[in-house]
Amino acid sequence: MGETISVNGTQRSLPDDPRITLLDFLRRDLGLTGSKKGCDHGQCGACTVIVNGIRINSCLTLAAMHEGDSVTTIEGLGTPEDPSPLQRAFVDHDGFQCGYCTPGQICSATAMLEELANDWPSDASDDLEGKIEISGEEIRERMSGNLCRCGAYANIVAAIRDAATETSA
């Protein structure tokens, strides 16, 4: 099988052409079109996926650089019948209009809740050490790498806040 990468729990062969970004590999080669190509330059966050537990812009990394890595895309987080807490919260709070940025928003927020649970500080944190209190300001700063052209930010923040409370409860 040659060099492989795990995508949503399934082993896949890496592409031969080293120019293929992780995003193009997911979308074009694997047909996982949930991850979106917005700007293709790491500015909009629509391509955000989770690699080895960490959120990254899949447009700014080559598939070939991910031999042996484990990737989770929006397709791996939940299904219409069994959505993840964040997927359910986005529906409950109407956290989107056109939906193009939503898979990136949800992958990003999924990893962000882990970062919060680990008390990683952000630019919005008063203290670098100790427990981080979740707030609208913290969520907005931590999600600044995910743009929404429709401007559904208020509902996105509400959805993430809801899911965060539910997860930590």
Place this chain on the structure above:
Amino acid sequence: MRPFQYERARTLGDAARLVAGADAMAIAGGTNLLDLMKLQVETPGELVDINRAGFAEIEDTDDGGLRIGALATNTATAVHPRVRSDYPVLARAILAGATQQLRNKATTGGNLCQRTRCFYFMNIDQPCNKREPGSGCGAIDGVAKLHAVLGTSDECIATYPGDMAVALSALDGTVQIASVDGAERSVPVRDFHCLPGDTPWRENVLEDGEVIIAVTLPAPVAGVQLYRKVRERSSYAFALVSIAAIVEMRNGVIARADLSFGGLAHKPWHDPRISDLLEDAAPSAQLYDAAADLLLEDARGYGENDFKIPLARRTLHAVLAQAVEDAA
């Protein structure tokens, strides 16, 4: 992207040997390089993936300092317990830059080597002496809002865009460099980046076949550490002006003031005369003004960025006043 050969370096020796190739470039996080390759600003024939070459550790040094591996991600550095407790200006500077997704990939070495975000540099249809020597500078008399006011030349007015290196400069860190022949050398962060002069394509002192392996910080010093970044929006924007400051007060006078500035020049700007002026002096608005006079005595605006000169003065005032208050 133009076609390229992809190689993976498994050891530091591999990395240095492969990077020494005439048309080769190292890739670590890739967040800047792949962006530039898509724009065809960079067109390496060979891309050497150094991510598995094994120098990502962050570890204590024997003299109480900290050694941050070149492949440590910005996130790993910013959340490291010792960085948060002993070098907070570094954690603050990193967290003020980019987004979590980018910081999760960006590395110490790559961040030091990141390229300017000058619009003319990033657009291959425009003149740029940095990208295409002799083609002219589009930014002089052009769109220059983000551009430098200190240390510019008639060839180039680009800025070094990063935040991390500004803090490393204030902390007086040292860049550890390995070369293809196995030799190692150390360069102070303050001397690592170059001014544009008449060689604007030369942005730092790395030679062909050299690889950054770590940045070493001296043992932590007493005092308050601040990073203030002024930008056009409150997150995910490059600095118009930024200041990394380490200020210690003793008996009502400033005992130590290490300051470095971002957004003003082709390199993190550090002027030792400012430390000399501030140290052993009693804090006052007049003193801060004198420090700003020193910083900006040779400053030159290029139209759109004229505002940076008074902005740097006001930011310096604000940072010193806050640091003195916090340190008292």
